[in-house]
Amino acid sequence: MKNKLQIDIPNELDGIGRLEPFQGAFTKLKKGWMEEETVPPPNKAKMPHASKMCANLKEAILKTKPYNGMTISFHHHLRGGDNLVYEAVKILADLGIKDITLAASSLTTAHDPILPYFKDGTITQVYASGVRGELGKAVAQGALEKPLVIHSHGGRVRSVHTGKIKIDLAILAASAADEEGNATGSHGPSAFGSMGYAAIDSWYARQVIVVTDNIVDYPCVPQSITQNYIDYVVKVDSIGDPSKIAGGTTRITRAPMDLQIARLAAQVIEKSGELKDGFSFQVGAGGASLAVAKYIRKIMKQRSIKGSFLLGGVTSYGVVMLNEGLFRSIFDVQSFDAAVSSSLLNNTYHIEIPAGLYANPFNCGCMTNKLDVVVLGALEIDTNFNVNVITGSEGYVRGASGGHSDTASGANLTVVVCPSFRGRIPIVKEKVHTVVTPGESIDVLVTERGICVNPARPELKANLEAGGIKVKDIKDLAVEVEKITGKAKPIETTDRIVGIVEYRDGTVIDVIRQVAE
């Protein structure tokens, strides 16, 4: 069965079940409701004044009575400093638990240590927004028994609501928590900011353990996670590497090419007509994306423009813009650097939001729907503007869907910034290895070698040209790039499907095949 992008999607896949092909960004949403049934959250009971405290993580895990075939979940707010996933998986593996589905909101290189458990049958399936490092390589090489499911941040919430992800045990790290499990990431020695992705796990998991290195006197405020969902609380010496969890601010790139791309992107945003009083804005944290904020800030100051809200993954640069009064508020589902935590704690207009409010397509209006401008990166983009942010040039999984497709579908103006080629690898090309975000959601591509407007947006092209910006046909740009780099041989794969990429509405936009080696 072919989906709307003419990509072959099997009707059914072992380990997942029936697959529904992608039909277009809004085909399912236009109906106004979700057809899939939702599962009820569990109803639990506790006796008054019963203690939830456990001596250690192992004791807490034992109390939840783990079993073969269970699904465990984690959030990835500890960024590169996370050690909790490894600790928990190791405990389960040592108990002899097999066939675990790992449903983390995302996996990073910090999770490389769990690789042996992919190979010995402890973990047999992964649901995540992204997988990187050794794990991503292993998945592409076929290490997991069942296919990886990549979802967007909004799509993950939908999957929990429908029971596609049925969490048996959620283990949620917090930088501060009290004995009842009220918890936050906004203060404490390992403060990491928003706990936006963890909220849905706390509401829907059959059992929930809060793990913290910092027990505070009752009550823990603010209550990012509330006690009525929490079964057990564990105080540990360490939830990971605090220098990587709570360290540093995100710096804006100094790479000349990224800065040039960012400068061009800011001009595009200015001339698009979207940069006006009350506009809302989101940028990614990587390379050129965040650098766009620097130039937008300058333009906003020059023209005395005041924005409405900043959304998403929040960096300390966003906090600077909030404090300067350039935006009225920040909605923070994930803090990209720890310098954000104090603002989240102290500024009433810096608001923590759960992933469902951020980006779930099936509710009465997630915040990405109200976005005016979003700036996103790309590992590859094809001549139909389809974007790959998940597989690298070797075919390994090395990225994250994140909020890419969520924000791209919601924003009035979706700008993709990337170099036209990296090293010798073409980025703008005829066909990408894996589609995560459909081209219909992308309005304009900005590279160092040219700016390309989606032909579906002629009015945007007219605005840019009226503003003195030269626009290039994306097909011409792809040809130009190929002349420079040469024609890359496509990645060789086997027929075996090792992963699927879900669009935010739950349909399948692409599959990931095992690399041939």
Added chain:
Amino acid sequence: MNLKVKAQAGSFESSDVLIMIEPVESGSGRIIELKSIVMQQFGDDLLAQIHADLDNFDVRDVRVIVNDKGALPPTVSARLETALKRSAQVQSGTLS
């Protein structure tokens, strides 16, 4: 081109290539050791390009060690040419 000494050109930086040239006995042919971070995508192209460039300089017997970090074709040719000229000691003023 008459190769005389071991020589190298380039660097092991991203988007560059490090090329080492070693003269070998006449009649031993070309020994090309190619490593590249884009081996899968451009390995064949790189090898063909190196052979073509060696043809141009009429080098039949040589050991070439190529360590490529994603250099573009003109970079590869320039690095190879410089390494060859340093080996043949025909380019004054460059490091040998």
